[in-house]
Amino acid sequence: MIIPWLHAVTPECESILECVQIAVDIHPYVDAIHVRQKQWTARMMWDAVEQYREAGIPQHKLIVNDRVDVAAAANLRGVQLAYHSLPPHAVRAAFAQLLMGVSVHDEREARQAEQQGADYIIYGHVFPTACKPGREPKGEEALRRCRQAITIPIVAIGGITYDNIGKVISAGASGVAVMSGIWHDEHPALSARRYRESLMAAVQGTSMLRS
Amino acid sequence: MIIPWLHAVTPECESILECVQIAVDIHPYVDAIHVRQKQWTARMMWDAVEQYREAGIPQHKLIVNDRVDVAAAANLRGVQLAYHSLPPHAVRAAFAQLLMGVSVHDEREARQAEQQGADYIIYGHVFPTACKPGREPKGEEALRRCRQAITIPIVAIGGITYDNIGKVISAGASGVAVMSGIWHDEHPALSARRYRESLMAAVQGTSMLRS
Numbered sequence: 001m002i003i004p005w006l007h008a009v010t011p012e013c014e015s016i017l018e019c020v021q022i023a024v025d026i027h028p029y030v031d032a033i034h035v036r037q038k039q040w041t042a043r044m045m046w047d048a049v050e051q052y053r054e055a056g057i058p059q060h061k062l063i064v065n066d067r068v069d070v071a072a073a074a075n076l077r078g079v080q081l082a083y084h085s086l087p088p089h090a091v092r093a094a095f096a097q098l099l100m101g102v103s104v105h106d107e108r109e110a111r112q113a114e115q116q117g118a119d120y121i122i123y124g125h126v127f128p129t130a131c132k133p134g135r136e137p138k139g140e141e142a143l144r145r146c147r148q149a150i151t152i153p154i155v156a157i158g159g160i161t162y163d164n165i166g167k168v169i170s171a172g173a174s175g176v177a178v179m180s181g182i183w184h185d186e187h188p189a190l191s192a193r194r195y196r197e198s199l200m201a202a203v204q205g206t207s208m209l210r211s
Numbered sequence: 212m213i214i215p216w217l218h219a220v221t222p223e224c225e226s227i228l229e230c231v232q233i234a235v236d237i238h239p240y241v242d243a244i245h246v247r248q249k250q251w252t253a254r255m256m257w258d259a260v261e262q263y264r265e266a267g268i269p270q271h272k273l274i275v276n277d278r279v280d281v282a283a284a285a286n287l288r289g290v291q292l293a294y295h296s297l298p299p300h301a302v303r304a305a306f307a308q309l310l311m312g313v314s315v316h317d318e319r320e321a322r323q324a325e326q327q328g329a330d331y332i333i334y335g336h337v338f339p340t341a342c343k344p345g346r347e348p349k350g351e352e353a354l355r356r357c358r359q360a361i362t363i364p365i366v367a368i369g370g371i372t373y374d375n376i377g378k379v380i381s382a383g384a385s386g387v388a389v390m391s392g393i394w395h396d397e398h399p400a401l402s403a404r405r406y407r408e409s410l411m412a413a414v415q416g417t418s419m420l421r422s
Contacts, residue, residue: 041295042277066253069279073297073305084252090284 004199005175007063007122007155008192009034011183016048022188024055029192033057034080034177036065045070063101071098080122092117103157105138107149114150121150122177125158126168131179132158140171147172162198169202215410216386218274218333218366219403220245222394227259233399235266240403244268245291245388247276256281274312282309291333303328314368316349318360325361332361333388336369337379342390343369351382358383373409380413 008030010019023033035048045067052062062076068091071079078099081088088102102113103122113121123146128137137158147154153174160168160176168176178195185191219241221230234244246259256278263273273287279302282290289310292299299313313324314333324332334357339348348369358365364385371379371387379387389406396402 042279042297043295046297046301067280068253069283069297069302069306072280072283073301075305084254086253086257086280086284090257091280094284094286095280 002174002203004169004173004203005032005120005153005155006030006192006196006199007032007034007175007177008182009157009177009179010036011179012037012039016044016051019048019183020051020055020057022183023052023057025189026182026192027057027061029189029196030061030182031175032061032063032077034063034065036080038065042067042070046074049074049076063099068095068098071095078119081118088113088116088118101155104146106142107146110146110150110154114152118152120153120155120174122155122157123173124156124177126156127159127161127164129159129180140167143168143171143173160195162194165195165198166202166205169199169206175199213385213414215380215384215414216243216331216364216366217241217403217407217410218243218245218386218388219393220368220388220390221247222390223248223250227255227262230259230394231262231266231268233394234263234268236400237393237403238268238272240400240407241272241393242386243272243274243288245274245276247291249276253278253281257285260285260287274310279306279309282306289330292329299324299327299329312366315357317353318357321357321361321365325363329363331364331366331385333366333368334384335367335388337367338370338372338375340370340391351378354379354384355382371406373405376406376409377413377416380410380417386410 008026035045045064059075060077063078063080064071065080066085068079072095080101082103091100100119101122102118104110104113110121125132125137126143155175155177156168156173157177160178182188182191219237246256256275270286271288274289274291275282276291277296279290279297283306291312293314302311311330312333313329315321315324321332336343336348337354366386366388367379367384368388371389393399393402
């Protein structure tokens with residue numbers, strides 16, 4: 001059985017301390033924590049990463065958003081690139097050691113990311129989410145088409161709940177990325193564990209269907 | 212005779228095209244062009260660097276502000292770090308190939324930059340400048356003390372004119388960085404050439420005094 005990925009993405013507005021405290025609680029249940037604060041400077045990200053490490057979060061679970069230099073200098077697992085980031089091919093060529101995720105919103109971008117050497121894509125938002133008010137979600141069928149367009153792993157994002165995880169796994173996602181469902185839950189660790197359990201159940205369900 | 216450095220620093224508000232056009236005209240007279248737009252994304256910097264290169268600006272004259280990843284991925288000369296950037300020691304360890312400048316405002320910061328492996332510092336602002344309205348300039352004496360505190364080259368910035376270049380060179384600067392004096396001049400290339408000539412004359416003057 002393939003072990004599905006659970007990525008926890010930090011929300012925009014938290015303090016470093018608050019993020020670190022929650023990360024300490026949830027990290028046993030997740031494969032990656034995305035340090036994503038878009039308004040932060042490189043120094044703030046560096047300081048946050050140091051605090052994550054001091055709190056016992058393994059470096060190999062840390063992925064920073066956009067700042068390839070922070071990921072490389074801090075020897076982290078990887079970087080998550082967006083449309084405003086360095087082109088994936090440039091990052092691939094200069095930073096072979098980093099796991100490189102690319103955030104995409106349609107099949108064309110997904111193909112492009114794969115061609116440029118992405119290790120995986122984050123695709124979304126799949127379901128309605130408060131983070132993207134008024135913007136139409138992609139839905140599972142679009143995720144399924146995206147799955148058919150590329151061969152690298154797809155991490156689904158956007159409105160993922162314990163209950164709809166099965167749908168994205170059935171549609172071909174290799175895992176899910178969750179922000180508010182974990183960070184804004186009253187009990188983040190319990191929520192992360194429940195996401196993990198739902199993911200495992202979904203994968204087992206899919207395996208049984210396939211066997 | 213030591214050849215002094217002339218760094219041209221791009222202003223904040225220009226379009227990429229405007230910057231590139233001026234850079235084409237001035238680059239024969241300068242040692243480095245700093246791509247400094249603080250509000251730009253990594254992708255905008257990358258695109259700008261590509262345009263600089265296509266316009267014939269040699270990569271070894273390009274230094275980007277803050278974004279170490281852009282400098283490394285584009286194989287540029289170096290990076291200019293500020294207080295909000297990655298710590299110099301972290302950049303030194305992970306990006307040995309890059310020329311690393313650090314912007315400092317006093318002797319303490321200058322020493323720290325040197326200890327962390329900076330190749331040079333930019334120190335300022337030395338004279339009054341429209342870019343820093345209402346903020347007291349450091350003056351030549353502070354520059355002289357900074358020179359005594361460290362051994363790496365000091366590039367003086369802030370209100371440098373053809374006429375006061377002699378003062379900063381006498382105070383121990385190894386070169387100057389100029390923004391509006393070049394970019395906002397009616398004839399940027401003529402201005403850059405005149406800065407270059409003033410610099411050479413100042414160094415020759417200083418050499419004669421010393422010999």
